[in-house]
Amino acid sequence: MHRVIGERAPSGIDGELARSLLRSMVRARVFDERAVSLQRRGWMSGYPPFEGAEASQVGAATAMADEDVLVPTYRSNAMQLARGVPMADILRFRRGFPEYGSGHDVPVFPQSITIATGIPQAVGIGMAATHRDTGEAVLCYFGDGATSEGDFHEGLNVAGVFDAPVVFFCENNGWAISTPEPRQTASGTITQKADAYGIGRKRVDGNDPIAVYETVREALSAARAGLPVLVESLTHRRGPHTTSDDPSRYRDRASFPEWRTADPIERFEAYLLSGDVLDADLVQSVRAAVEDELDAAVQEAERATRDPEDLFEWAYAEATPALDRQREAIREWLDRHDDPYGNENQNE
Ligand SMILES: Cc1ncc(C[n+]2csc(CCOP(=O)(O)OP(=O)(O)O)c2C)c(N)n1
Ligand SMILES: [Mg+2]
Numbered sequence: 001m002h003r004v005i006g007e008r009a010p011s012g013i014d015g016e017l018a019r020s021l022l023r024s025m026v027r028a029r030v031f032d033e034r035a036v037s038l039q040r041r042g043w044m045s046g047y048p049p050f051e052g053a054e055a056s057q058v059g060a061a062t063a064m065a066d067e068d069v070l071v072p073t074y075r076s077n078a079m080q081l082a083r084g085v086p087m088a089d090i091l092r093f094r095r096g097f098p099e100y101g102s103g104h105d106v107p108v109f110p111q112s113i114t115i116a117t118g119i120p121q122a123v124g125i126g127m128a129a130t131h132r133d134t135g136e137a138v139l140c141y142f143g144d145g146a147t148s149e150g151d152f153h154e155g156l157n158v159a160g161v162f163d164a165p166v167v168f169f170c171e172n173n174g175w176a177i178s179t180p181e182p183r184q185t186a187s188g189t190i191t192q193k194a195d196a197y198g199i200g201r202k203r204v205d206g207n208d209p210i211a212v213y214e215t216v217r218e219a220l221s222a223a224r225a226g227l228p229v230l231v232e233s234l235t236h237r238r239g240p241h242t243t244s245d246d247p248s249r250y251r252d253r254a255s256f257p258e259w260r261t262a263d264p265i266e267r268f269e270a271y272l273l274s275g276d277v278l279d280a281d282l283v284q285s286v287r288a289a290v291e292d293e294l295d296a297a298v299q300e301a302e303r304a305t306r307d308p309e310d311l312f313e314w315a316y317a318e319a320t321p322a323l324d325r326q327r328e329a330i331r332e333w334l335d336r337h338d339d340p341y342g343n344e345n346q347n348e
Contacts (some may be wrong), residue, residue, distance in 0.1 A: 010275035013210050018277055021062060021209045023203065023286050025054040025265050028078035030290040033088060035077075035094065036188040038295065038298070039243045044095045048074045051193040052238035054262035056171050058082045059212025060139065060233070064218060069123045069125055070108040071118040075171070080108060087297035097304040099314065107136070116142060116149035119168065123155045126164035126223075137165040137223045139216070145176025147190050153197075160197040163226035168199075171206060173237040174260070178250040194230035206235030207264040236261045272332075306336060 009018040022277055032049050039047040050057065053075070061082035064070065070083055084106045092100050097109065109125075110119040122140035129136050146152055147170060159166050170190055174181050187193060194201035200222055204215040214232055219229035236256055240247045253261055263284070271276040312319060312327050319327070 004346050006275065006277045007012065008275075009210070009272060009277045011210050013213075015277040016141045018210065018272055019020040019238075019282065020277070021055075021213065022265070022268055022272060022282065024058040024062065024082045025078075025268065026283050026286040027293075028054045028058060029265055030287055031077070031081060031090075031294065034291075034294050034298075035091070036239075036243060038091075041217075043146045043298075044091075046242050046244055047094060047238040050075055050078050050237075052236050052264065053171060053173060054078055055209035055268060056140075056206035056212055056235045059206075060141070060169055060211035060231075061215045062209075063213045063216035064139055065136070065220070067107065067134075068220065069129075069136055069138045070106075071122040071125070071138060072108060072111045073115075073118065073141055073143065074113050075143060075173075076111070080106075080111075083108060087294060088300040091297055091301035092304050095301060095304070097306065098300075099310075100304040112217040115117050116146040116151035116155075118142060119146065119149075119151045119155035120158070122166050122168075123162075123164045126159065126166040126228075128161055129165060130163070135224070137167065137220045139167045139169055139220065141169050141171065143176060143177065144170060144174070144181060144184055144190060146170070147193065148176075148184055153193075156194065156197040156199060156228070159228040160199045165223040165226070166226050166228045167216060167223050168228065168230045169216065169233065171233045171235060173235050174256055175241070175247075175251070177241045178247075179220060180250075180252075180255075181189045184275075187328055189231045189232065191230055199309050200227050200229035201231075202229060203232045203234065205259065206233035206269060207259065207262050209264065209268055210293075220252040234260055235264070238263075241245065 007015045009015055032051050035047045036049055038044060057076055057078035061079040070079060072080055079129065080090055085108055086104055089102050118140055119142060122138045126138040156168065172190055176184060188202060191201040191203050202215050202219060204211050206212060215231055219231050222229050268294050269283055308330055310328060312323055
């Protein structure tokens with residue numbers, strides 16, 4: 001029997017919004033788990049899990065207006081998912097086929113893997129929106145480690161001077177690979193750096209999706225009105241940096257407070273159950289539906305195959321003589337071998 005559930009979560013937030021945040025968090029978690037297991041069987045060469053950051057990323061993504069632009073990194077796949085980027089696109093990108101997209105219309109830039117490069121780009125995107133008077137704001141995602149890069153300081157400085165409509169969303173997960181937060185900066189907080197550049201600042205419990213949602217919503221509306229904001233979302237990386245990393249070599253979880261390392265999904269589910277806005281089986285039923293969605297997305301992503309000559313396609317408008325020679329050498333080599341890359345049975 002279906003229980004009638006309340007319309008308002010304990011915080012006063014709309015019940016449907018609270019349930020939708022939880023659904024997106026669970027969907028992201030299941031995606032993350034599947035991606036790790038796909039990597040473990042060699043389906044893709046590496047994967048950076050976001051486990052532990054679901055509330056931070058889903059809360060922030062849900063606060064964005066449809067036209068707002070996301071500037072993501074390799075870690076922020078939960079944000080792309082919550083914004084509506086198809087799973088198959090993310091999987092294809094991670095498998096090495098970034099050019100095979102579905103053609104979705106979510107305003108999201110390619111993930112930057114080079115730390116902090118998205119920050120000045122986001123400021124440029126925001127300034128262009130102001131110049132064209134199109135009204136969108138930009139949410140630029142990056143990690144605690146990015147705040148030690150020159151790009152961070154240059155970007156915030158220019159944003160402050162030109163009132164760029166940008167929210168700088170720093171997800172402080174406590175680690176930059178093996179560098180812990182206290183070795184990243186001697187500042188008391190990351191957000192206080194905003195004062196130096198004359199922009200707004202806000203620190204939030206990144207494991208509380210409602211708090212992140214409300215903080216980012218306010219920050220985006222301040223940004224639209226000409227005040228860029230630096231938001232620091234405090235959470236914790238529960239997994240390794242990437243599937244190539246062994247955090248047991250360096251990590252000391254006990255040095256973080258319990259609220260920071262808590263599982264955001266368990267915590268939010270318990271909270272909503274206590275407020276009587278949730279059916280007890282919601283998480284299980286979302287999990288089952290997402291497993292099916294993933295089966296289809298993996299099959300779709302597997303359909304992308306590469307012509308070895310693509311290697312020569314995406315860097316130069318006109319090939320150089322050296323590239324022409326290399327392309328010819330590969331053609332000859334391919335002619336001498338049947339199915340040299342094992343494409344015929346690569347998905348078995
Ligand atoms: C400019 C640059 N320097 C170094 C690296 C290598 N690198 C990859 S991830 C990373 C740590 C980034 O930490 P943080 O910004 O906290 O993001 P997180 O991985 O925790 O999401 C580093 C140093 C890089 N990708 N780009
Ligand atoms: Mg980090």
